[in-house]
Amino acid sequence: MHADIVDEARRQLATGGAASLSLRAVARELGVVSSAVYRYVASRDELLTLLIVEAYGRLAADAEQAQAAAGDDPRARWRAACGAIRRWARAHPHEYALLYGTPVPGYAAPADTIGPASRVYETLIDPVRRTAAGRRAPGRTRAVHQMAPALTANAVRLAVELDLEHVDPRRILDLLGAVAEVFGLVSFELFGHTNNVVDDHDAWFADRVEAMADALQLAR
Amino acid sequence: MHADIVDEARRQLATGGAASLSLRAVARELGVVSSAVYRYVASRDELLTLLIVEAYGRLAADAEQAQAAAGDDPRARWRAACGAIRRWARAHPHEYALLYGTPVPGYAAPADTIGPASRVYETLIDPVRRTAAGRRAPGRTRAVHQMAPALTANAVRLAVELDLEHVDPRRILDLLGAVAEVFGLVSFELFGHTNNVVDDHDAWFADRVEAMADALQLAR
DNA sequence: TGTACATCAGTGAACGCGCGTTCACTGATGTAC
DNA sequence: TGTACATCAGTGAACGCGCGTTCACTGATGTAC
Numbered sequence: 001m002h003a004d005i006v007d008e009a010r011r012q013l014a015t016g017g018a019a020s021l022s023l024r025a026v027a028r029e030l031g032v033v034s035s036a037v038y039r040y041v042a043s044r045d046e047l048l049t050l051l052i053v054e055a056y057g058r059l060a061a062d063a064e065q066a067q068a069a070a071g072d073d074p075r076a077r078w079r080a081a082c083g084a085i086r087r088w089a090r091a092h093p094h095e096y097a098l099l100y101g102t103p104v105p106g107y108a109a110p111a112d113t114i115g116p117a118s119r120v121y122e123t124l125i126d127p128v129r130r131t132a133a134g135r136r137a138p139g140r141t142r143a144v145h146q147m148a149p150a151l152t153a154n155a156v157r158l159a160v161e162l163d164l165e166h167v168d169p170r171r172i173l174d175l176l177g178a179v180a181e182v183f184g185l186v187s188f189e190l191f192g193h194t195n196n197v198v199d200d201h202d203a204w205f206a207d208r209v210e211a212m213a214d215a216l217q218l219a220r
Numbered sequence: 221m222h223a224d225i226v227d228e229a230r231r232q233l234a235t236g237g238a239a240s241l242s243l244r245a246v247a248r249e250l251g252v253v254s255s256a257v258y259r260y261v262a263s264r265d266e267l268l269t270l271l272i273v274e275a276y277g278r279l280a281a282d283a284e285q286a287q288a289a290a291g292d293d294p295r296a297r298w299r300a301a302c303g304a305i306r307r308w309a310r311a312h313p314h315e316y317a318l319l320y321g322t323p324v325p326g327y328a329a330p331a332d333t334i335g336p337a338s339r340v341y342e343t344l345i346d347p348v349r350r351t352a353a354g355r356r357a358p359g360r361t362r363a364v365h366q367m368a369p370a371l372t373a374n375a376v377r378l379a380v381e382l383d384l385e386h387v388d389p390r391r392i393l394d395l396l397g398a399v400a401e402v403f404g405l406v407s408f409e410l411f412g413h414t415n416n417v418v419d420d421h422d423a424w425f426a427d428r429v430e431a432m433a434d435a436l437q438l439a440r
Numbered sequence: 441t442g443t444a445c446a447t448c449a450g451t452g453a454a455c456g457c458g459c460g461t462t463c464a465c466t467g468a469t470g471t472a473c
Numbered sequence: 474t475g476t477a478c479a480t481c482a483g484t485g486a487a488c489g490c491g492c493g494t495t496c497a498c499t500g501a502t503g504t505a506c
Contacts, residue, residue: 001449016325017322017325019239019325020325022491022492022493023492023493023494024491024492024493025491025492032449032450032451033450033451033452034492034493034494035450035451035452035453035494035495035496036449036450036451038493038494038495039448039449039450043493043494044492044493044494097322100407100411100413101321101322101411102237102317102321102322102411103411103412105236105237105239105240109412114416117413145427145430145431145434147427148420148423148426148427150419150420150423151420151423151424151427153419154418154419154420154424157419158417173424173427173428173431174431176417176418176424176428177401177405177428177431177432179408180401180404180405180407180408180428181397181400181401181404182404183404183407183408183413184400184401184402184403184404184405184407185397185400185404187320187400187403187404187407188399188400188403191320191321191322191323192323192329193320193337193403196334197378197396198374198396199370199373199374199377200368200370200371200374203368203370203371204371204374204393204396206368207365207367207368207371207393208393208396208397208400210365211365211393211394211397212397214365215435221482242458242459242460243459243460243461244458244459244460245458245459252482252483252484253483253484253485254459254460254461255461255462255463255483255484255485255486256482256483256484258460258461258462259481259482259483263460263461264459264460264461
């Protein structure tokens with residue numbers, strides 16, 4: 001029953017978005033009186049949290065699976081993760097919006113959502129880690145700007161936490177930027193900001209993924 | 221009165237987000253009966269459209285003004301536009317979310333919003349245009365991946381439409397990616413995805429802005 | 441094999457709330473003669 | 474200068490809707506003796 005509730009809630013989320021998800025509607029669809037769902041779920045917010053955690057889990061599972069199928073090449077793994085994220089987002093736009101769009105007003109994401117969210121990022125970090133461990137791409141020394149000391153410290157902290165000890169701080173910041181770009185690209189496409197701008201979104205995304213791989217100097 | 225309605229609506233938008241904007245609440249706050257606002261506004265959706273158009277206008281005005289104050293240097297103008305966008309977003313998070321976050325469910329943005337939205341992008345395009353017109357940054361020939369023919373066509377079309385005729389198609393696509401990254405960075409920060417990851421958001425954003433300027437080879 | 445009891449999933453009614461939108465109306469203002 | 478009229482901003486009541494949450498309850502199931 002608990003599972004039925006979450007399933008039905010996900011169905012409604014997929015149809016109308018988080019705003020139009022209601023416990024009453026879930027109960028109605030399940031052929032049960034509205035107060036009955038309170039035996040299984042404490043409140044609407046708790047249900048929302050369940051949906052968020054589950055959505056992160058599904059997205060992460062997709063990305064991980066695609067990445068596993070891509071073999072050992074860092075660049076292939078980067079492509080696989082990016083592609084899986086975009087594919088999942090297009091297949092589940094409202095769930096994507098719940099995770100990466102405007103936060104639901106009045107809803108504060110509890111700590112339970114941090115872990116599942118990290119699993120997604122992990123797939124984007126992986127190719128950089130593998131590049132660092134193995135041989136690097138032919139070193140192109142770019143004339144880059146100076147990095148602020150505070151940023152370097154931040155990058156070093158992340159390197160330790162994310163098991164990227166031997167990665168250049170510069171590249172860790174580039175990776176953060178790339179992550180933001182990946183979700184920026186997907187959000188732009190999904191939320192309609194590229195209408196009349198981009199003709200072929202598949203090609204566009206693929207091109208950007210490759211450009212980011214270049215910028216991150218991922219090994220081929 | 222019409223102006224009072226829009227003002228009050230914006231106040232409510234700023235407080236609770238688009239979801240909790242109601243005509244009744246606006247009327248209440250204006251000390252007027254709820255049906256009275258219908259003399260000035262046809263529906264909630266129309267009011268929402270007004271707010272969107274106005275928000276784009278304010279954001280664009282901010283960015284343009286900051287850019288004008290930055291002088292002629294393309295890199296300075298890029299920094300100014302990016303900085304102004306982020307500053308505005310942080311000052312008006314709910315309005316930012318209305319423009320670049322999850323689309324309001326059941327609301328279809330009419331064509332009136334395209335123009336104002338473009339004005340914002342224009343400030344990000346400007347530095348590339350100026351770089352192309354003037355001298356370029358020292359040419360670093362990057363070993364980049366092949367571009368799909370369809371994408372080149374797309375880039376050429378955009379070049380014509382955006383008055384970027386003499387800009388390399390490759391750079392036009394890089395610019396699109398940079399635009400996505402700018403809004404991706406701001407959204408990540410605003411929507412809480414960088415908590416416990418980024419320590420100093422000011423420094424982080426500034427660094428990425430510089431990195432994008434490097435990637436776009438903006439003239440200094 | 442049969443009775444007494446506990447468990448607990450689901451009921452039904454209610455509370456109190458807010459919303460968008462319509463519609464016939466009042467009553468003040470300003471204009472025309 | 475004074476009356477008749479039109480305009481139109483704002484009223485008040487209503488329609489019909491949906492929501493989250495609480496609470497005392499029924500009645501079927503399964504267990505214990």
